[in-house]
Amino acid sequence: MNAEILAVGSELLLGQILNTNAQYLSKQLAELGIDVYVHTVVGDNEKRLTESLELAANRADLVILTGGLGPTKDDLTKETAATFCGRSLVHDEDALHSIESYFEKRNRQMTPNNRKQALVIEGSTVLKNHTGMAPGMYVESEKCKLVLMPGPPRELQPMFELELKPLLLDGSGTAITSRVLRYFGIGESQLETDLEDLIDAQTNPTIAPLAGNGEVKLRLTVKHSDEAEAERLLDETEAAIQKRVGEFFYGYGEIGLMEQLSIQLKEAKLTLSAAESFTGGLFTSGLTSYKGASSIFVGGISAYSSDVKEDILQVSNETIKQSGVVSESCANEMASSVQKMFKSNIGVSFTGVAGPDPQEGKEPGTVFIGISGPDSNVTVHPLQLSGSRQAIRERAVKYCCFYLLNELKRWHATT
Amino acid sequence: MNAEILAVGSELLLGQILNTNAQYLSKQLAELGIDVYVHTVVGDNEKRLTESLELAANRADLVILTGGLGPTKDDLTKETAATFCGRSLVHDEDALHSIESYFEKRNRQMTPNNRKQALVIEGSTVLKNHTGMAPGMYVESEKCKLVLMPGPPRELQPMFELELKPLLLDGSGTAITSRVLRYFGIGESQLETDLEDLIDAQTNPTIAPLAGNGEVKLRLTVKHSDEAEAERLLDETEAAIQKRVGEFFYGYGEIGLMEQLSIQLKEAKLTLSAAESFTGGLFTSGLTSYKGASSIFVGGISAYSSDVKEDILQVSNETIKQSGVVSESCANEMASSVQKMFKSNIGVSFTGVAGPDPQEGKEPGTVFIGISGPDSNVTVHPLQLSGSRQAIRERAVKYCCFYLLNELKRWHATT
Incomplete structure (x- = not known):
């Protein structure tokens, strides 16, 4: 037709x-x-x-x-x-x-x-x-x-x-069922290359990669006459896919990274606070866009100037002098400090260079994300991102969501 | 043709x-x-x-x-x-x-x-x-x-x-020149009604209203064979329009409210800090999306929980008990407090109900925006907004930009 x-x-x-x-x-x-x-x-x-x-x-x-x-x-x-x-x-x-x-x-x-x-x-x-x-x-x-x-x-x-x-x-006796798998931290072309033989060989379900907003989705679509058979076929194909790219997987369907984080925090009954430098509130404004945010989000500091990092967030003068504000140690202190200040289970920090100009001799896209967990241990993730000022800010926020989702799984497994 | x-x-x-x-x-x-x-x-x-x-x-x-x-x-x-x-x-x-x-x-x-x-x-x-x-x-x-x-x-x-x-x-001997006027705080249909006779009568320039992102634009388009004549015709039509709806006007061309604010703050050499409750950093993340934000933005507090408003922003317990956190007095204290804490020329505050559920018996869309000026005098603007959670948050941020642009003009006139 x-x-x-x-x-x-x-x-x-x-x-x-x-x-x-x-x-x-x-x-x-x-x-x-x-x-x-x-x-x-x-x-x-x-x-x-x-x-x-x-x-x-x-x-x-x-x-x-x-x-x-x-x-x-x-x-x-x-x-x-x-x-x-x-x-x-x-x-x-x-x-x-x-x-x-x-x-x-x-x-x-x-x-x-x-x-x-x-x-x-x-x-x-x-x-x-x-x-x-x-x-x-x-x-x-x-x-x-x-x-x-x-x-x-x-x-x-x-x-x-x-x-x-x-x-x-109607009349064809066939129905169609889809399943959407969501990935982050892997590009569309890399995902396609990793799965090329599967995508080419697979006819039912078909596997279609879709990119958008810095994330990649795979839509599996199965034609069938029986729902249980459809689920079995989808499970089988998903298993083959996850074996190769499962480390980048974070969720199903139409729920993006930020909303997924908000759901998982609620389920884990954990609260969060954030200290943001170059993202200037982009992370917290995203997290508070979902209803019921008050059960997971306490508050945050947008620490744009160095003085604010020192005076309000209590980052040590030594750290700032020795390593600069765009550094692993600054991200570390920011995450700890905001967690204590706001009495939350988790403290998150962002420091980096959004560009277009370098800062402290560091190129635009140099980013450090700190996460202080419920046990007060801090992990700092260094990143080197590319793109426009806004793209760097948005990608940093997405990376933070992805890291937090992984940490939540880990914390859950150890408690 | x-x-x-x-x-x-x-x-x-x-x-x-x-x-x-x-x-x-x-x-x-x-x-x-x-x-x-x-x-x-x-x-x-x-x-x-x-x-x-x-x-x-x-x-x-x-x-x-x-x-x-x-x-x-x-x-x-x-x-x-x-x-x-x-x-x-x-x-x-x-x-x-x-x-x-x-x-x-x-x-x-x-x-x-x-x-x-x-x-x-x-x-x-x-x-x-x-x-x-x-x-x-x-x-x-x-x-x-x-x-x-x-x-x-x-x-x-x-x-x-x-x-x-x-x-x-080419060959027609005519060129086309456009001028875009930007308005906020007036709906597209109201603007059209206010200007109906002008829009209907006007053939050169034509007047076309355009709505989008909660703002309204008017595009004046003139066909002409002489640039100076075109400017004269545009000035004349603009004057007739501004006489009626000038109070809602805030700028020309493709520069939106937030970017206009960022430009005006830079020109006025004034710095700003913000305390955000239900907007959760939406205002500060917008302001820091433009390059060179560090010359105008010091930092901010995302004060989502009541404890944060009391403990960190020093809103008095009496205010919270008597009027609630969604109140004129709370907005007032938040704006003053953030201004002092961050040592900025201007302090801005947002408190309100984003919804979908009421809070303190106040309906979603109840919003108070506080502005503490360079003279430390605070003005609080109460608003009753409608729409989705995200629409209420976004509209509140736009109103704040519009109020600040007006205040900047006033401060400029008095100094």
């Missing part, structure tokens, strides 16, 4: 919004083994939409239309698609009901044009909108299979996942 | 990358008064690319092709477009020279397939690539005006700005 994605909306042609739906749907369809040959965007214009529909239906088995299902007079996707299929529009009672309750819940008056949103193409399978009002549709017409979905990604994505995907898989 | 944008690249159809070029070009063309009717994406496939070219050339005056100009065998945009126009490919000496020097500068060996990148369509105007190797082309063929540009946005955008835009404007 092959598909085309046809987005409708003048705001796309004016460059006011990005067509993220085309990317999302393309990724999803690729996972289902459906080839996408063309993306098109047209405005809210009946003539041009009809022409594009005609072209797409001639070329593809499946045409997915996105956008133009709203209540205003600009929204003409449904009307145009119905005419194209030679069908009429009928009121869908379920859709009307959910639109009415949408307004009731929000104590707002439903305007008459909102009734228009409950109109669907005659004979279509209605795709429920779990996060908005306009229902989607799946129509098997003579010309092609036609899908209509709303434009806002927060409505389209759950509709695809919960309504359209099962429909597209 | 009307245009179509035709992107070439299988990675777009697989959903691996987003078609940001279509958005960028649409915005730019809209500013030039060129209507865009269709966006299309096709893969690296000669047959489908030729068909799409045929369709686009039939419908539009100008067809802009993006992507597929690289050195590998996948890249076939140039060859296909040349065949479509009935022209051959010839070596462009300038392009070849700049490719060679690109490799020389990087001390890398130029591979033979890179010579392919210097091939251009016969009779085309070459568009210089200022940030990469593959040159662009502008061809006036019998079928339509055709433009070819490289896919990477960092190559395409300067090429549009420096090479294609002047070409598209």
